[in-house]
Amino acid sequence: MRLRNVKNKEEILNNCNILMKEFIDVKGKWQKEFNNTNPIYIEIGMGKGKFIIENAIRYPDINFVGIEKYDSVLARAIQKVPRDIKNLRFVRLDARNINEVFDKEVDRIYLNFSDPWPKDRHAERRLTSSSFLKMYDRIFKSTREIYQKTDNRNLFEYSIISLTKNGYKLEDICLDLHNSNKENIITSEYEEKFVKNNNTIYYLVAKK
């Protein structure tokens, strides 16, 4: 997701007290950052943040960290954060460097509408490729949980194969999330658009 330039994005980022500026202060120390021992759930590629912000509001006993690589997108997310929210942090980062930020402390990863990278030669850039799954192994605390939603069937099929090859078991799978019996779904920005257009949303939960 590349947005048109957000005018005062530097100012928005600089003044945001939930945006982590120094990773060295938090890597391996996220419990200290949140000042509790609650589970830590992260979303990689959070875009404009609707999903993670709504999760943080609904689940105050979970700590949420949203990761996004583009400043302008991040600035939009920051503009939506309610005042005085305690269980939410943002990190500006390309997920290829995720090991700089966490060390055996993440309980769950959300991947919502990640870029599909359709060309075979770019497969390793997909956020469920073996290279990413190996990186995630080093940030997970104990049980590894990956929740994925996508409108892209090829990415979904690729993820199932890659997760299975890397030792994950599929705990849940849904081939049409918004016509299923699942309730209280928190949607992301992309999801809202796709649902309006009647696109099928695929969903899985993988654990190891």
Ligand SMILES: C[S@@+](CC[C@H](N)C(=O)[O-])C[C@H]1O[C@@H](n2cnc3c(N)ncnc32)[C@H](O)[C@@H]1O
């Ligand atoms: C298609 S958008 C989906 C945004 C949001 N998750 C949603 O569902 O509305 C993908 C987002 O992931 C971000 N992204 C893609 N690759 C990334 C990476 N390697 N590290 C961090 N963010 C990434 C993009 O900048 C973009 O904002």
